[in-house]
Amino acid sequence: MSATEKEHLSIVVAGHVDHGKSTVIGRLLADTGALPEGKLESIRELCRRTAKPFEYAFLLDALKDERAQGITIDTARCFFETKKRRCTVIDAPGHIEFLKNMISGASRADAALLVIDAAEGVCENSRRHGYMLEMLGISAIAVLVNKIDLVNYDRGTYEAICRDYSEFLASIGITPTAYIPVSAAQGDNIASHSERTPWYSGPDVLETLDLFPCGGSGEGLPLRIPVEDVYKFTGDGDTRRIVAGLCESGSLGAGEKVVFYPSGKTAVVKTLEEWFMDGNEDRAPTRFYAGKSCGFTTEEQIYVRRGEIACRAGETPPKTGRAFRASIFWLGKTPLVSGREYVVKACTAKTPCRITAIHSSLNAASLEKTAQPQSVGRHEIADCTFVCEREIAFDTDASLPATGRFVIVDGYEISGGGIITEALKTEEAGAYSSARLTKDERAKYMNQRPLTVGVPDEETGRLLERALFAEGRFAYYAPRLSDEQKNALLSAGLIVLTQGDGEVAAAGEEDIGEILIRSQNALELGEE
Amino acid sequence: MPYTHLDMLESRSIHILRESYSAFKNLCMLWSIGKDSTVLLCLARKAFYGHVPFPLVHIDTHYKIPEMIEYRDRLAMEWNLDMIYGENRDALEKKETFPDGRTTRIECCRRLKTEALTHTLAGDWTRMRLNHETGTYEPDENREPFTGVIVGVRADEEGSRSKERYFSPRDGRGDWDADDQPPEFWGQYKTDFAPGTHVRIHPLLDWTEVDIWEYIRREGVPVVSLYFNHGDGKRYRSLGCWPCTKPVDSDASTLDEIIEELKSGKFARVAERAGREQDREDGGGLEELRRGGYM
Numbered sequence A: 001m002s003a004t005e006k007e008h009l010s011i012v013v014a015g016h017v018d019h020g021k022s023t024v025i026g027r028l029l030a031d032t033g034a035l036p037e038g039k040l041e042s043i044r045e046l047c048r049r050t051a052k053p054f055e056y057a058f059l060l061d062a063l064k065d066e067r068a069q070g071i072t073i074d075t076a077r078c079f080f081e082t083k084k085r086r087c088t089v090i091d092a093p094g095h096i097e098f099l100k101n102m103i104s105g106a107s108r109a110d111a112a113l114l115v116i117d118a119a120e121g122v123c124e125n126s127r128r129h130g131y132m133l134e135m136l137g138i139s140a141i142a143v144l145v146n147k148i149d150l151v152n153y154d155r156g157t158y159e160a161i162c163r164d165y166s167e168f169l170a171s172i173g174i175t176p177t178a179y180i181p182v183s184a185a186q187g188d189n190i191a192s193h194s195e196r197t198p199w200y201s202g203p204d205v206l207e208t209l210d211l212f213p214c215g216g217s218g219e220g221l222p223l224r225i226p227v228e229d230v231y232k233f234t235g236d237g238d239t240r241r242i243v244a245g246l247c248e249s250g251s252l253g254a255g256e257k258v259v260f261y262p263s264g265k266t267a268v269v270k271t272l273e274e275w276f277m278d279g280n281e282d283r284a285p286t287r288f289y290a291g292k293s294c295g296f297t298t299e300e301q302i303y304v305r306r307g308e309i310a311c312r313a314g315e316t317p318p319k320t321g322r323a324f325r326a327s328i329f330w331l332g333k334t335p336l337v338s339g340r341e342y343v344v345k346a347c348t349a350k351t352p353c354r355i356t357a358i359h360s361s362l363n364a365a366s367l368e369k370t371a372q373p374q375s376v377g378r379h380e381i382a383d384c385t386f387v388c389e390r391e392i393a394f395d396t397d398a399s400l401p402a403t404g405r406f407v408i409v410d411g412y413e414i415s416g417g418g419i420i421t422e423a424l425k426t427e428e429a430g431a432y433s434s435a436r437l438t439k440d441e442r443a444k445y446m447n448q449r450p451l452t453v454g455v456p457d458e459e460t461g462r463l464l465e466r467a468l469f470a471e472g473r474f475a476y477y478a479p480r481l482s483d484e485q486k487n488a489l490l491s492a493g494l495i496v497l498t499q500g501d502g503e504v505a506a507a508g509e510e511d512i513g514e515i516l517i518r519s520q521n522a523l524e525l526g527e528e
Numbered sequence B: 001m002p003y004t005h006l007d008m009l010e011s012r013s014i015h016i017l018r019e020s021y022s023a024f025k026n027l028c029m030l031w032s033i034g035k036d037s038t039v040l041l042c043l044a045r046k047a048f049y050g051h052v053p054f055p056l057v058h059i060d061t062h063y064k065i066p067e068m069i070e071y072r073d074r075l076a077m078e079w080n081l082d083m084i085y086g087e088n089r090d091a092l093e094k095k096e097t098f099p100d101g102r103t104t105r106i107e108c109c110r111r112l113k114t115e116a117l118t119h120t121l122a123g124d125w126t127r128m129r130l131n132h133e134t135g136t137y138e139p140d141e142n143r144e145p146f147t148g149v150i151v152g153v154r155a156d157e158e159g160s161r162s163k164e165r166y167f168s169p170r171d172g173r174g175d176w177d178a179d180d181q182p183p184e185f186w187g188q189y190k191t192d193f194a195p196g197t198h199v200r201i202h203p204l205l206d207w208t209e210v211d212i213w214e215y216i217r218r219e220g221v222p223v224v225s226l227y228f229n230h231g232d233g234k235r236y237r238s239l240g241c242w243p244c245t246k247p248v249d250s251d252a253s254t255l256d257e258i259i260e261e262l263k264s265g266k267f268a269r270v271a272e273r274a275g276r277e278q279d280r281e282d283g284g285g286l287e288e289l290r291r292g293g294y295m
Ligand SMILES: Nc1nc2c(ncn2[C@@H]2O[C@H](COP(=O)(O)OP(=O)(O)OP(=O)(O)O)[C@@H](O)[C@H]2O)c(=O)[nH]1
Pocket: A015, A016, A017, A018, A019, A020, A021, A022, A023, A024, A055, A057, A070, A071, A072, A073, A092, A093, A094, A095, A146, A147, A148, A149, A150, A182, A183, A184, A185, A186
């Protein structure tokens, strides 16, 4: 990094609904001259036209519904600079309904400002957001006691809130960088020190942004490159096989030996690959470090694929296995239950999984704990045992957060996130196969992948149904199907032929090849 | 850390491009010929080592400045790009456009861009594909819908874009449900989706206008000359259709001058899209367009 370049820092602003998060950011942008000319005026004009009081929050709350309801629905990004830093500020919504959006925003941040309304004090989501920040791995936090104007700049009120909240933060192991009494509406202690709080001598919000520690480098840690893909672009006589992935920690150079987990395959790095549009050879990398989307070739032609993690021989290896224990948060609309099949995505690995035990659940707002609950409700935290269908590689060491966490997919939706706390032996966790048949087991047995095929008429449907049987596939034609019926047939592992839309549109027998390819058993193809 | 801010932005965008490539079978990238999507194209070449393993789709409104189309076809040949364009033939033939005085600006955008885009992506309107042997465009036989669409929008452009996800699902008609977006964290994106829906992918969300220009300078990304002043004291800051995009008064004729102008000069505090008529602050005009499938 050049000496003159400013560091970059992402900050999320979190806290309970209506406590003034968007107003704090709006004020910060306005008072530091970060707004485009005319922006503030156009918002004032808009408010006049729609007979609403002016709100700094409208600088962030850009969606129609947000302005109509005076509430933040989704996180917004905005950009501005302090003396030392280029900042990306992420405005999180405070309403419980939008916790998934708060998490989406906060997960990108290096630090957080937690806003608490001086008049209302610590509320449910003040605590829940604090807890989520900790789970997301953000420990650089400053607490803003906002709307201090509403309590006449009273020091006692401020101190009582500080005491109350620091007790909570201490219980989850966080020591904040600062507690700042502010009024976003009046501009007190936002971008300058306020005379109305003579009893406060700490930093203002703008100064605090420069006080946060700037992200660690991941250097000195073991190498972790989750493999995204192996590229071989044969066009133009290019014969390289390039293993590509984002370097999450550690570093790598040519000539070094790598081990891929969970397969355990090893290879020596032949070349570090990087392409430059200007073709300038001088820019070729000599090492890859954490943060880089990189690629390399190997001396040996080994078969590795997406989902493995490239590590350096001689460094601490990751754990591998099918079972683990994890702390999770759940965002799904229906509760998480044990026994049901979900999908785990951990870095680039993706595998069906099942929860074999829910040890406890926690309400992150009240910190109320339930032992051995039946299920995990929306927005709850829980401690669970997972068993996956396929082996994955992961870390449980807090210094390697990126390779120690995963998301849980339910149907088409990411519905939860988790941090792996412990690797387990599959026997301890309860065998996976004791539960119901999985999609993959079925696919393996039937040697096909379920698929919907849209056909124009009954004749084509019947014709293709027969042709597929002749090829050893299991197909079923029905002229019209409800979504529910279609899903049931797909779950049964069938190729479903029906009139209307399908993943493949077939007009006649000439499309049989396409259907065969698309329904080919994925395991056989060596994909996931 | 040995990497600069631009290195990190580049790396994150490449990660998103690679994740899209492994998640979507029918993937394409929209190329508007502007500076942002051209940077995106160069990031794709970087991610895939000089290759671009998916088609580029351009929506031709026929009101683009001619130099843009020449530039598109020259680079498409030079970089061996799988180039496709689509258009709203019907609206153009019937002259249902703003320049013809038959519709409002917003409606014109909706028809020539959004509608053309929706149908080109779905494959039910003709896609014109570049034949590299003849150098001309021919109707494309492949009519399979694109399920992953990479778009170069940036969060700092305007309000509704500041709310976007990297992977943003659209329903069958291309509509965006801004009030109920899926969660997205820890570099895990929404790559599972119901049949008939598609996902917009936004690798440039975290880039600012200045970042884009600094990257263009650093990497030598070729951009159309309309962005530079050629002695008449005018240049384009944002490129769209000529009836709705105005050049700005500016003497900047080099990359250094453009960057200087944006960082501390006359445009340091003027919004980029100030020259675009269709998205003046009216509490949601562009948001409406975008909910309906506009970029
Ligand atoms: N008196 C006073 N009012 C404030 C202050 N800060 C914010 N407000 C008001 O509090 C209300 C809520 O402010 P927002 O900034 O929208 O709150 P928020 O935390 O972003 O709300 P959500 O994003 O919906 O959770 C608005 O009407 C603001 O004008 C303050 O310092 N003093």
